[in-house]
Amino acid sequence: MAQKGKGPMICHALKLPTVFCLLLVQSVLSSPSKSKFVDVSVVAPWAPTPLIIEASEYFSDRADDSNFWKFVEALPTDIFEKTDKEQYDTSIALASKIVSDVQVNLIKFALSIRNFSPKLQAYKQLWQTALNSGCAITEKNGAVALIGGKCVKDAKLLKDAVHSCHPAK
Secondary structure, three states: OHHHHHHHHHHHHHHHHHHHHHHHHHHHHHOOOOOOOOOOOOOOOOOOOOHHHHHHHHHHOOOOHHHHHHHHHHOOOOHHHOOHHHHHHHHHHHHHHHOOHHHHHHHHHHHHOOOOHHHHHHHHHHHHHHHHOOOOOOOOOOOOEEEOOEEEOOHHHHHHHHHHHOOOO
16 A cells, blocks of 8 residues: 555656756757857966977877978978967968878867977976986987986997896896
């Protein structure tokens, strides 16, 4: 007998959420259409990275190194004297000659959100640390590697420097 009394109560309990959902849907559908967008602004504790370097990093971040070099070699020599707008336009114009339209749109998006800025800032800080410890490029075509806090300028010493950080077990 107790079961018969619960039937109408369960039925009533199911109607209440259904009515609430219908009212919610109606209020959303009947409200005037307004443009709903989100505007986000992030302030970083470092100076902005040149857009051309961010575009270069986009290509560097991909598996195909040939596109990176195509992009870099096509850059005008005075690129760093140009405004942000000119750097952006140059980046997009060069990219459109190298990659698909879809990838050009990805580059535009990456540049608009400054996607590579934190990574490039980390590189800058690492290089500053290297310079402060006396690690600098001294030859015209020289290169350096900072491995385990040690500056390695000679390619022949590179393997030993890596092994000294992680000795074989």
